[in-house]
Amino acid sequence: MSADPAPPATASEAVALAEGDLRPVGFLDNASNHTLLAQVGAATDGRFAVYKPRAGERPLWDFPTGTLCQREAAAFEVSQALGWHLVPPTVLRTDGPAGPGSLQAFVPHDPQRHYFTLVQAGERLEPLARMAVFDLLVNNADRKASHVLVPDEEDAAPQGILGCDHGLCFHVEPKLRTVIWDLGAHPVPAAWREDVAALAATLREPGDELTVRLGQLLSAAELEALAGRAEAVATLEALPALDPEERPSPWPPL
Secondary structure, three states: OOOOOOOOOHHHHHHHHHHOOEEEEEEOOOOOOOOEEEEEOOHHHOOEEEEEEHHHOOOOOOOOOOOHHHHHHHHHHHHHHHOOOOOOOEEEEOOOEOEOEEEEEOOOEOOOOOHHHHHHHOOOHHHHHHHHHHHHHHOOOOEOHHHEEOEOOHHHOOOOOEEOOOOOOOOOOOOOOEOOOOOOOOEOOHHHHHHHHHHHHHHOOOOOHHHHHHHOOOOHHHHHHHHHHHHHHOOOOEOOOOOHHHOOOOOOOO
């Protein structure tokens, strides 16, 4: 698979998230599930992360209870495997102070800059198109505008944007709900299709390290569905263009 240059500290950041001492320091009160801001490692490290304990997940009728944190970690694994680096470092911690949960590197950003402001200004359209391809692949049922982040530090994301909140991904049934519809008919470059095709081939290898890791986060049926979507997405030459009245969008959109 081709790959963008990795953000400088992606690998070490994931290790720190997986192994560092974890201490909650506050709540993120605009989240739909119980979400904490946590300090990772020593205070002098200045490392913060978003901690989403399984115990704080609201039950949903269409997603298995207690699995959203695993889906967060799986989205990072897929993003890294593609070499696209669209998701901040994310791990599943089993020893969190509020129980098992996902832990994602906190990304300093301006919340007033999000998908709607970017697309209205005509900024970062190419990386937004690639995020749309990623959402097709992982079957993202909740891509809100505020889930598109522009990091304060330019080297935090090779393409200038990152995506967060992937707890509602990887369902076996079509669930795509996204705000990224303005780029309908945007070409999907051959290099992206090749990345996705290589991922599909990897997912068909039962003993591959990625397949094993994802198998610890997703069900066998979800992993099979992911491989099938990858094979389909790898054939797309353009993003789907839908009638505005038919576009499945999350609520609230922001």
